[in-house]
Amino acid sequence: xxxxxxxxxxxxxxxxxxxxxxxxxxxxxxxxxxxxxxxxxxxxxxxxxxxxxxxxxxxxxxxxxxxxxxxxxxxxxxxxxxxxxxxxxxxxxxxxxxxxxxxxxxxxxxxxxxxxxxxxxxxxxxxxxxxxxxxxxxxxxxxxxxxxxxxxxxxxxxxxxxxxxxxxxxxxxxxxxxxxxxxxxxxxxxxxxxxxxxxxxxxxxxxxxxxxxxxxxxxxxxxxxxxxxxxxxxxxxxxxxxxxxxxxxxxxxxxxxxxxxxxxxxxxxxxxxxxxxxxxxxxxxxxxxxxxxxxxxxxxxxxxxxxxxxxxxx
Amino acid sequence: xxxxxxxxxxxxxxxxxxxxxxxxxxxxxxxxxxxxxxxxxxxxxxxxxxxxxxxxxxxxxxxxxxxxxxxxxxxxxxxxxxxxxxxxxxxxxxxxxxxxxxxxxxxxxxxxxxxxxxxxxxxxxxxxxxxxxxxxxxxxxxxxxxxxxxxxxxxxxxxxxxxxxxxxxxxxxxxxxxxxxxxxxxxxxxxxxxxxxxxxxxxxxxxxxxxxxxxxxxxxxxxxxxxxxxxxxxxxxxxxxxxxxxxxxxxxxxxxxxxxxxxxxxxxxxxxxxxxxxxxxxxxxxxxxxxxxxxxxxxxxxxxxxxxxxxxxxxxxxxxxxxxxxxxxxxxxxxxxxxxxxxxxxxxxxxxxxxxxxxxxxxxxxxxxxxxxxxxxxxxxxxxxxxxxxxxxxxxxxxxxxxxxxxxxxxxxxxxxxxxxx
Ligand SMILES: Nc1ncnc2c1ncn2[C@@H]1O[C@H](COP(=O)(O)OP(=O)(O)O)[C@@H](O)[C@H]1O
Ligand SMILES: [Mg+2]
Numbered sequence: 001x002x003x004x005x006x007x008x009x010x011x012x013x014x015x016x017x018x019x020x021x022x023x024x025x026x027x028x029x030x031x032x033x034x035x036x037x038x039x040x041x042x043x044x045x046x047x048x049x050x051x052x053x054x055x056x057x058x059x060x061x062x063x064x065x066x067x068x069x070x071x072x073x074x075x076x077x078x079x080x081x082x083x084x085x086x087x088x089x090x091x092x093x094x095x096x097x098x099x100x101x102x103x104x105x106x107x108x109x110x111x112x113x114x115x116x117x118x119x120x121x122x123x124x125x126x127x128x129x130x131x132x133x134x135x136x137x138x139x140x141x142x143x144x145x146x147x148x149x150x151x152x153x154x155x156x157x158x159x160x161x162x163x164x165x166x167x168x169x170x171x172x173x174x175x176x177x178x179x180x181x182x183x184x185x186x187x188x189x190x191x192x193x194x195x196x197x198x199x200x201x202x203x204x205x206x207x208x209x210x211x212x213x214x215x216x217x218x219x220x221x222x223x224x225x226x227x228x229x230x231x232x233x234x235x236x237x238x239x240x241x242x243x244x245x246x247x248x249x250x251x252x253x254x255x256x257x258x259x260x261x262x263x264x265x266x267x268x269x270x271x272x273x274x275x276x277x278x279x280x281x282x283x284x285x286x287x288x289x290x291x292x293x294x295x296x297x298x299x300x301x302x303x304x305x306x307x308x309x310x311x312x313x314x
Numbered sequence: 315x316x317x318x319x320x321x322x323x324x325x326x327x328x329x330x331x332x333x334x335x336x337x338x339x340x341x342x343x344x345x346x347x348x349x350x351x352x353x354x355x356x357x358x359x360x361x362x363x364x365x366x367x368x369x370x371x372x373x374x375x376x377x378x379x380x381x382x383x384x385x386x387x388x389x390x391x392x393x394x395x396x397x398x399x400x401x402x403x404x405x406x407x408x409x410x411x412x413x414x415x416x417x418x419x420x421x422x423x424x425x426x427x428x429x430x431x432x433x434x435x436x437x438x439x440x441x442x443x444x445x446x447x448x449x450x451x452x453x454x455x456x457x458x459x460x461x462x463x464x465x466x467x468x469x470x471x472x473x474x475x476x477x478x479x480x481x482x483x484x485x486x487x488x489x490x491x492x493x494x495x496x497x498x499x500x501x502x503x504x505x506x507x508x509x510x511x512x513x514x515x516x517x518x519x520x521x522x523x524x525x526x527x528x529x530x531x532x533x534x535x536x537x538x539x540x541x542x543x544x545x546x547x548x549x550x551x552x553x554x555x556x557x558x559x560x561x562x563x564x565x566x567x568x569x570x571x572x573x574x575x576x577x578x579x580x581x582x583x584x585x586x587x588x589x590x591x592x593x594x595x596x597x598x599x600x601x602x603x604x605x606x607x608x609x610x611x612x613x614x615x616x617x618x619x620x621x622x623x624x625x626x627x628x629x630x631x632x633x634x635x636x637x638x639x640x641x642x643x644x645x646x647x648x649x650x651x652x653x654x655x656x657x658x659x660x661x662x663x664x665x666x667x668x669x670x671x672x673x674x675x676x677x678x679x680x681x682x683x684x685x686x687x688x689x690x691x692x693x694x695x696x697x698x699x700x701x702x703x704x705x706x707x708x709x710x711x712x713x714x715x716x717x718x719x720x721x722x723x724x725x726x727x728x729x730x731x732x733x734x735x736x
Contacts, residue, residue: 048573051577052576052577053573053576053577073579073581076577076578076579077579079577081574081577083570083573083574085570086569086570087569087570087571087573087574088569088571089324089328089571090569091328091331091332092324092327092328092331096327100320100324101574101578103317103320104317104320104575104578104579104580105578105579106579132331148574
């Protein structure tokens with residue numbers, strides 16, 4: 001498949017601060033490419049340059065044959081953008097928002113009306129289309145925010161952390177929508193700091209940290225770098241403090257890393273069966289009840305840890 | 315162009331959905347007009363208002379029938395409340411009174427005024443040219459546009475009746491003479507009678523100011539105070555609307571819609587243009603609604619429709635310039651809002667929305683020239699007094715220039731401020 005996006009040494013400084021330090025990667029037509037990295041890694045800055053909002057300090061990118069620095073208007077026609085923060089008119093209804101944004105993409109008349117109806121269907125808001133956005137739940141607003149990016153049927157869609165701060169159900173709906181869009185032929189650049197999302201969605205992943213791409217490839221390729229590790233995921237009661245366990249587990253020999261992930265405790269080790277007993281004992285000593293334990297194959301979390309010595313979510 | 319229009323429409327729609335904005339754009343000026351109208355007695359038939367005892371100095375160098383008749387108009391019972399005439403024989407002294415702001419206007423009735431309208435026997439010798447009418451000079455005080463406007467309208471009304479020569483469909487004396495139906499000797503008597511009639515039975519017309527005889531006692535002079543209050547209030551809250559619109563420019567930045575607009579195939583000039591157009595549309599809609607409502611509900615006569623529309627457009631343009639300027643100077647939407655409210659009040663007071671400018675010190679009157687309120691109010695007063703579009707060239711030019719200058723400064727400031735690019 002040909003590349004729809006080629007990023008060449010893209011860099012951005014805010015004053016003296018280098019937010020993005022020269023990243024290069026390609027996205028093939030038809031794939032979902034994830035930029036995975038912690039907060040402040042430079043994901044939004046990268047997307048803002050690619051969507052022609054910010055002018056790069058150096059470097060360039062070619063999207064659908066057009067340079068983001070030399071042909072920004074052509075780039076804008078080729079891409080759809082779903083910004084990290086909601087960007088909607090809350091006093092307008094979902095439908096009015098979609099109509100307005102469609103007009104900004106040059107749509108009009110019957111084709112605009114049809115397209116708005118299609119998008120409303122796709123984001124599941126046909127019934128609520130005539131309510132003002134400000135009356136919506138966070139999840140519904142996020143869906144409208146996505147819908148705006150789809151109106152002109154872009155070849156390439158940028159989605160910047162579209163699931164931050166919403167309930168699990170809405171999150172599920174959004175992830176399903178992303179997959180559906182991809183099946184319909186849309187190429188996606190998806191940024192996230194959730195390892196699970198990158199794992200579930202992407203064909204390829206770029207791991208970004210401190211403005212640098214530190215690894216890129218399929219999940220298989222990336223996890224190979226880590227070597228043989230396993231991750232134990234401990235599910236504990238809401239009332240118990242996972243941090244005390246993390247501290248305790250770090251003292252166990254053979255435990256490479258312990259972290260809190262969504263109130264679960266993750267333990268990375270070379271051999272799950274060697275540490276399992278000690279993990280359970282330490283928990284019991286502290287009166288913390290373990291509801292369940294998952295043992296997982298090497299994952300992107302482990303890759304990030306391996307490459308940076310830090311957890312993805314600190 | 316189309317996108318600019320669409321962005322403007324979008325903003326108009328949003329403004330009219332914002333309940334708080336609607337209260338300030340429409341309800342507040344309406345209620346204040348109503349309230350102040352009651353205080354000043356518009357609704358109780360009492361004609362007392364802010365405009366009383368306008369000082370005017372009259373120099374009657376004519377001392378014949380028509381000159382005396384005009385002077386008597388100002389002495390009349392009907393105008394006793396409205397004007398405070400003084401009489402002088404020295405035109406220079408009279409002009410000086412105006413220059414020193416002791417008088418709103420000087421009326422200088424030139425020698426030979428009557429004769430130029432009602433020629434004497436000699437002048438009417440066959441073959442001699444038809445004498446040109448010698449105009450009455452009105453030396454107006456530019457810092458008292460409203461008062462001098464009223465004086466001017468009284469004189470204009472007198473002159474136009476003289477020139478038309480008719481109070482109740484009579485043929486003009488001049489025509490009568492020229493056609494030989496009365497002799498020049500008779501003309502003098504006719505002139506005297508005419509002067510008398512001009513004084514006694516001024517006609518009734520639809521202007522906001524009338525030397526009228528239609529009120530209960532048949533004596534009161536009416537300047538409809540609402541014709542001053544309603545535009546004053548509308549203009550004051552027009553300043554709210556433009557700062558509301560300016561605020562929305564910065565709000566679009568913080569709410570992320572401006573960056574989002576900039577990643578659509580729309581350039582920044584179209585976007586800024588759209589925002590300005592939105593402010594303009596909203597302000598125009600606000601003014602037209604207020605004008606429409608007060609016409610319907612208070613039977614307020616705003617005057618010449620074409621003039622009103624042109625003046626509204628110019629006033630909103632000038633005010634929009636201010637809205638842009640405030641926005642270009644501010645950093646946050648909240649700053650625009652607070653500066654906007656302050657300017658609304660200051661301009662409201664300085665611009666004469668509450669009290670006639672004539673009653674303010676000269677420094678304030680000069681400062682008032684930077685407000686769109688004062689120019690527009692001046693224009694609305696002219697229209698209320700029966701003026702037309704043709705009489706509005708000064709306020710309209712001032713408002714348009716004000717808007718242009720502020721707009722250009724704002725664009726430069728916006729460029730420096732760099733709304734989006736990082
Ligand atoms: N407008 C800005 N001015 C200065 N620094 C910024 C600005 N935007 C982002 N940064 C900094 O640049 C870095 C990258 O930010 P960002 O691209 O938003 O990261 P991410 O989206 O991955 O969380 C962070 O350290 C952030 O604080
Ligand atoms: Mg971000």
